[in-house]
Amino acid sequence: MARLRRTLRAWGARPRRPICSVNCRTGSGRARAGGRRLKMSPPAAMPPPTKTRAESSRRYEGESMSVQVEAGNPKLPEVRVNVATPTSPVVGKVVSTRPVTRGGRKSASFVRHVSFDVSGTPLAKSFRAGQSFGVLPPGTDSRGKPHKLRLYSLACPSTGDDGQGNVVATVCKRVLDEHWENHKLFIGVASNYICDLQEGDEALLTGPSGKRFILPENPSDHDYIFFATGTGIAPFRAMVLDLLNQRADARIVLIMGSPYTTDLLYDEEFTTWSKEHSNFRYLTAISREYVREEGASKIYVQERLNTNADELVPMLMNPRTLIYVCGIAGMEVGIIRQMAKLLPPEVFGQYVTVREGAGPIESLDRKEFGKVVHAGERLFLEVY
Structure with a gap:
């Protein structure tokens, strides 16, 4: 001091x-900040500065x-926004998914980094760090209406996980909770949908969002x-x-x-x-x-x-x-x-x-x- x-x-x-x-x-x-595995290593691509600390x-x-x-x-x-909308989403293919908690299986949370290939779609090369993309979970809610869009933050650089802007990623935590009024299990729709995705699966995506x-x-x-x-x-x-x-x-x-x-x-x-x-x-x-x-x-x-x-x-x-x-x-x-x-x-x-x-x-x-x-x-x- x-x-x-x-x-x-x-x-x-x-x-x-x-x-x-x-x-x-x-x-x-x-709506939610988002969470990757990919066959690339961002740190290795970054030479350390010449200055000492x-x-x-x-x-x-x-x-x-x-x-x-x-x-x-x-x-x-200036940034691009809403090039893919909920009424006109694009298809992203999962290319990697991996847990990212320090404690691994010892952690109380289940959090995964999930990467989507959006090459050939309007979302390719459209993001800047800090923006988010939307995920449309399949199925309907208790009222029979389609599940609403959820937004997740980009967890990869603006150039994407692949360095070309064709693979976008987010970090997602499974939501598992209990209803206070009836102590029944509550399972988050979008978070568990994303964390359940396997390599090769496809999802409907929108965005970018945020200026x-x-x-x-x-x-x-x-x-x-x-x-x-x-x-x-x-x-x-x-x-x-x-x-x-x-x-x-x-x-x-x-x-x-x-x-x-x-x-x-x-x-x-x-x-x-x-x-x-x-x-x-x-x-x-x-x-x-x-x-x-x-x-x-x-x-x-x-x-x-x-x-x-x-x-x-x-x-x-x-x-x-x-x-x-x-x-x-x-x-x-x-x-x-x-x-x-x-x-x-x-x-x-x-x-x-x-x-x-x-x-x-x-x-x-x-x-x-x-x-x-x-x-x-x-x-x-x-x-x-």
């Missing part, structure tokens, strides 16, 4: 609470401060902090691969939240990439168990802003930095509250806007929070 205080003094600021609160707007809607750290603590005025609000690229939850037009103009929980990791796997493949001159921090270590998704991949790329940092936040090797207590994603304040607060203070949040609804509340505690109002206000007279953020419940606190140009929310 001593280094953090010195950094803040150099900026002429000190951590304090803002005089008002904040608002969360998702931009483009998404120490050199990279010095560059962002010193040099980047001098060019901050050139950054600011991001310019988002705002994407990387800026010039990725090297910015640094990035990604917050994810559960299958909300999907768009960040895609974005991290895009940024590393493009060798973007950007600092990337990914914070992945999970109840248990065994439930972490793509953990081995992210760990490997963080070792190979000095500009990529991978942090986990385990909320229901103690992580002995880290000597840390149970924490949620927003608490990483505290435990790693010396690293993250200078990034937040820098106008280059963009924040992306994807996962369970409500996680954005804790993140924004923590930012309000750590950042001076003039910096905090660059990420969020708060309705005048709303009162202090910590006094707002989640329902009130959503009405008066809104994301600014440098904060991207996709919660569900």
